[in-house]
Amino acid sequence: MLKTWCIYKKELKSYFISPIAYVVTGAFLLLSGLIFNALIQYRLAYMAPAYGNMGVYLLFIVPFLTMRLLAEEKRRQTISLLFTSPVSNTAIVVGKFLACYTFVTLMLCITLIYPYILSQFGDLDMGPVKSGFIGLVLLAGCYVGIGLFASSLVADTMIAGVLGVGLIVMLYLMEMAKGWVGDKASVIVEYISIYRPQQDLLQGLLNSKDIFFYVSFMVLTIFASIRMLEANRWR
Amino acid sequence: MTTGNSVSGDFLVASGLTKVFDGGIRAVDGVDLQIRSGEIFALLGPNGAGKTTTIRMIVTLARPTSGTVILEDIDVVKVPDSARERIGYVGQEVALDRSLTAREHLELQAGLYHIPPSMQAERIGEILDLVELTDRADDQVRTFSGGMKKRLDLACGLIHRPRLLVLDEPTLGLDIQTRTRIWQFIRTLREQGTTILLTTHYLEEADQLCDRIAIMDHGKIQTCGTPAELKTSVGGDVVTLTLVEDDARPELEQLAADLRGLPFIRDVVATDRMLIYIEPGQDSVPKVFKSLTDRGVHVDRFTYSPPSLDDVFLKFTGHSLRD
Numbered sequence A: 001m002l003k004t005w006c007i008y009k010k011e012l013k014s015y016f017i018s019p020i021a022y023v024v025t026g027a028f029l030l031l032s033g034l035i036f037n038a039l040i041q042y043r044l045a046y047m048a049p050a051y052g053n054m055g056v057y058l059l060f061i062v063p064f065l066t067m068r069l070l071a072e073e074k075r076r077q078t079i080s081l082l083f084t085s086p087v088s089n090t091a092i093v094v095g096k097f098l099a100c101y102t103f104v105t106l107m108l109c110i111t112l113i114y115p116y117i118l119s120q121f122g123d124l125d126m127g128p129v130k131s132g133f134i135g136l137v138l139l140a141g142c143y144v145g146i147g148l149f150a151s152s153l154v155a156d157t158m159i160a161g162v163l164g165v166g167l168i169v170m171l172y173l174m175e176m177a178k179g180w181v182g183d184k185a186s187v188i189v190e191y192i193s194i195y196r197p198q199q200d201l202l203q204g205l206l207n208s209k210d211i212f213f214y215v216s217f218m219v220l221t222i223f224a225s226i227r228m229l230e231a232n233r234w235r
Numbered sequence B: 001m002t003t004g005n006s007v008s009g010d011f012l013v014a015s016g017l018t019k020v021f022d023g024g025i026r027a028v029d030g031v032d033l034q035i036r037s038g039e040i041f042a043l044l045g046p047n048g049a050g051k052t053t054t055i056r057m058i059v060t061l062a063r064p065t066s067g068t069v070i071l072e073d074i075d076v077v078k079v080p081d082s083a084r085e086r087i088g089y090v091g092q093e094v095a096l097d098r099s100l101t102a103r104e105h106l107e108l109q110a111g112l113y114h115i116p117p118s119m120q121a122e123r124i125g126e127i128l129d130l131v132e133l134t135d136r137a138d139d140q141v142r143t144f145s146g147g148m149k150k151r152l153d154l155a156c157g158l159i160h161r162p163r164l165l166v167l168d169e170p171t172l173g174l175d176i177q178t179r180t181r182i183w184q185f186i187r188t189l190r191e192q193g194t195t196i197l198l199t200t201h202y203l204e205e206a207d208q209l210c211d212r213i214a215i216m217d218h219g220k221i222q223t224c225g226t227p228a229e230l231k232t233s234v235g236g237d238v239v240t241l242t243l244v245e246d247d248a249r250p251e252l253e254q255l256a257a258d259l260r261g262l263p264f265i266r267d268v269v270a271t272d273r274m275l276i277y278i279e280p281g282q283d284s285v286p287k288v289f290k291s292l293t294d295r296g297v298h299v300d301r302f303t304y305s306p307p308s309l310d311d312v313f314l315k316f317t318g319h320s321l322r323d
């Protein structure tokens, strides 16, 4: 527990001094600002379109934040400091996951200013805003998990980033393609899709089943990353 | 803390340690090592000898294909976590995060080895003093010179006061001054009771710093002992000759074979120079010169010395480490 905390602290700190993290945050805020600006232009008093789009931006943004988590340590050999210390693979992976997720969540929190501004202009139904935001945070967690897993697979930061985007895009395309695959296949896609619950959430329907689904998905990616690290630790 | 040394009094015992990589490379091939408590022990060998691989198995970074490593009373392969508590490891490449400061590195390490927060500051201060980085403690590693990085790297391996400190090429690529300084740290640590296992391909390092040396080549330990023992094992003194280039001179190999037959010569090795191992005794050297003159060979320069570790190396591996 204490060791997870140590790794968490160190990782989070390195985000706050990393230029990449700032560039990525800046890019995300800029893009989501543009969408928000469009909302104001069209005098739309709801956030759903903005959150929908932000979910897509995150697809490209999050892997930039996760790519170095394990791949960079492997490339720089700093991983051997962790591997020769009595710290478990679980502590390493969980610490890193939580650090990145915290950073991403903080970044998303900045965008809370948009619904606040909207609410100053007119009547904003807060229900969908709340559930939409929670949905976005949960989706981001899945991205962090997938990106971390990609980072656990390779020892090159850039490849880890590209792989992360690739994996998420694959899930995204699966969702897009479910219309034209057979009925049975689409049921499966539906069942494992990280995008399916988003529609409900954007409309203000927050249910514990979806939250449970997202959390399970994150746990799954964390578990997969731990297994990968195990394979790396003893070669 | 355990002190349950094995019966023989050895601190670390590796037996039949073997590592075969995918593709069939036998990087380490049946290595046996006995390291005693409180000594500085070196694995000396050329590039690719298998030193790093041996060490990686000892520090739980690589799983042996076969063989065992016993540290005090624990089996390193079976209970890696207890071994990790007792081992400090500093790798061949500097392993630091450029964007963190020296202190942040040490804080992380202290946390990983669960040193209680109340003790951390003091311990980190001590270590920084030891590696003489106190005044740069809060600077990012990217601003450090190579020697400073290496010292910080060392500090990271020391934070939990390991009983065994394992250093892979601790002075590789450092200038003489920094090297001497690191030797000094290593000696200080030994005085404080730490056992040290290091690898090197510097002869002087093995000779001057280490209590015992294992010479490693092609994945095997060729011989092992104190520097003095190893040198004695070569026997006799060494005359090293540089010969005058001369058309009339016989081929070096031919000449070497010829000289080997003489009673006062133990062995001759011809590379670019000619090394003649002579029997101890007053008149051996003059006899060498006489026999050379008899064969029409002119000597350009010569040195006469007791055997060096390189001579030991040459004897046991058939090639010089300096080549």
Ligand SMILES: Nc1ncnc2c1ncn2[C@@H]1O[C@H](COP(=O)(O)OP(=O)(O)OP(=O)(O)O)[C@@H](O)[C@H]1O
Pocket: B021, B022, B025, B026, B027, B045, B046, B047, B048, B049, B050, B051, B052, B053, B054, B092, B201
């Ligand atoms: N991960 C690996 N996969 C395959 N072969 C490897 C691996 N690591 C090392 N080797 C091979 O094992 C042999 C021994 O390498 P090792 O790094 O142990 O040598 P070394 O004595 O430390 O050399 P150096 O002085 O260059 O550090 C080499 O032939 C090397 O190519």
Ligand SMILES: [Mg+2]
Pocket: B051, B052, B053, B092, B168, B169
């Ligand atoms: Mg090496």
